[in-house]
Amino acid sequence: MTNPTWTPDSWRHKPVKYMPEDYPDAQALVQTEAELSRLPPLVFADETRQLTARLARVAEGKAILLQGGDCAESFKEFTTDNIRDTYRLLLQMAMVLTFAGNRPVVKVGRIAGQFAKPRSSPMETLGGVTLPSYRGDIINGMEFDAQARTPDPRRLLKAYHQSSATLNLLRAFAQRGYEELAEPQRWPQGGINRLLADRILESLSFMRALGVSPEPRSGSNAIDFFTSHEALLLNVEEAMTRAEPDGSGWYDSSAHMLWIGERTRQLDGGHVEFMRGIQNPIGIKCGPTMEPDEVLRLMDLLNPQGIPGRITLIGRFGADLVAERLPRLMAATRRDGRPVIWSIDPMHGNTHKAGNGYKTRSFDRILTEVCGFMDAAAAEGVHPGGLHLEMTGQNVTECLGGPQPVTEDDLSSRYHTHCDPRLNADQALQLAFLVAESMPSLRTHEARAA
Structure with a gap:
């Protein structure tokens, strides 16, 4: 539905935070934004509406949301293997949660657009030299030199084309099904629920023998994987927003789902203003400073009609x-x-610096927060709808602990993130198993088995 008080550029009349203002060639930026607005959409309104419908099931307590991927995508690590491995990991985790919870899992990647990151300081000092902070490959480069750290509008186009290629790969992978999931060597050998793992593998073997896919499809081109990113660079989001010809409203075609970060959810800010006018599902990060009244006022602005699956x-x-x-x-x-x-x-609430200076996160603290979330939901009579994780299918050493414990001494061996530390494949899958163990349907099964 069209909002008569909103336009894709109305955010420009509001205060905005964490967007770069130091492009040296303002005209080149304007030209790049215009070029983006003429490029084909990355995702389509019909797909986005499918996601809203599936998220409505999550809101009803009839499905689970699994959202995960890189903290910030990079140009350097853009490879078919990296995309495939993260996609496969999300499918494996979804399979675990589906079998344990007896509910479908809505799979949403932090992928094909998650390039920009808000930084607490706009400047960084190293060895007595002060330069602009690295803000994601879509803005500037990670190398600590003046040329790399200067915002470059050409990076916006490179991010678009990488996102397009990523989506092409994801759509190809989505047609291949779940065959690779049944390979036992791809499951971590320690720290998981063997009962559940064996049940999953047996069920997959049985379904394969029957020629049945474990993923229900409504047609040969059914979409079972969706994309998302933080809507930080509003000039890019504006350029990618299109009006539907049937008058059903404006859709941001850069991703199926977008979220507002903890640092940009000001009620009178440009980020909330932009998001209130698009029809995409919207995420809102809620941190320790969030008050109940603020949550309700954000819902008033972003979902006044109470559309299921919207928030x-x-x-x-x-x-x-x-x-x-x-x-x-x-x-x-x-x-x-x-x-x-x-x-x-x-x-994000469990990041600290290790003794050797590496930014890291503890698997145990991550698990503690997930358990606290589940406990709070149970106490308040609320469906614990989902997980949102920074993770990778690669064997990195960025977060401490896990089934094959990463120590502080291990961090330097495979610390590849461009921004925040990510769970590696073993850690992420173990987390899925531990969450699955807390689900009522699994506990009931185990009790009967005993």
């Missing part, structure tokens, strides 16, 4: 604060009655 509230509190800060937010949305999804991002 996902993504908690990110940290292991120490989740039990204190989350329940009252859940209680407020439950009393309000409008449908929302509650998801948990256990990554």
Whole structure:
């Protein structure tokens, strides 16, 4: 539905935070934005509407949302193997959660557009030299020199074309099905629920023998994987927003789902202004400073009609604060009655510096926050709708702990992230198994088996 008080550029009349203002050639930026606006959409409105419908099932408690991928995609690590491995990992995790919870899993990647990152400081000093902070490959380069750190509008186009190629790969992978998931050597050997793992492998073998796919499809081109990113660079999002010819509204064609970050959810800010006018599903990061009244006012602005599947509230509190800060937010949305999804991002609130200077996260603290989320949801009578993770299918050493424990001494061996530390494949899959163990349907099965 068209909003008569909104246009794709109305955000420009509001205050905005964490967008670069130091492009040396302002005219080149304007020309690049115009070029983006003429390029084909990356995703289509019909696909986005499919996602909204599936998220409505999550809001009803009849499905689970799994959202994950890189903290920030890079140009350097753009390879078929990296995309395939992360996609496969998400499918494996979804399979575990589906079997344990007896509910379908809506799979949404942080991929094909997650390039920009808000930084706490616009400048960085190293060895007495001060330069602009690295803000993601879509803005500037990671190398610590003046040329690389200067914002370059050509990077916006490179990010678009990489996103397009990534989506082409994902759509090709989506047609191949779940065959690779049944390979036992791809499951970690320690720290997982062997009962559940064996049940999954047996079920997959049985379904393959019958010629049945474990992923229901409504047609040969059915979409079972969706994309998302933080809507940080509003000039890019504006350029990628298209009006549907049938008058059904404006859709941001850069991704199926977008979210507003913890640092950019100001009620009078440009990010909220932009997001209120698009029809895409919207995520809102909710941190320790979020108050119940603010949650409800954001819902008033972003979903006044109470459309199911429209809003996902993504908690990110940290292991120490989740039990204190989350329940009252859940209680407020439950009393309000409008449908929302509650998801948990256990990554951002649990970041610290290791003794050797590496930014890292502890697997145990990540798990503690997830468990706190599940406990709060149970206490408040709210469906624990999903997980939002920074993760990779690669065997990196960025987060501590896990089934093959990463120590502080290990961090330097395969620390490849361009921004924040990610769970590696073994850690992410183990987390899925541990979450699965807490699901009621699995506990009931185990009790009967005993």
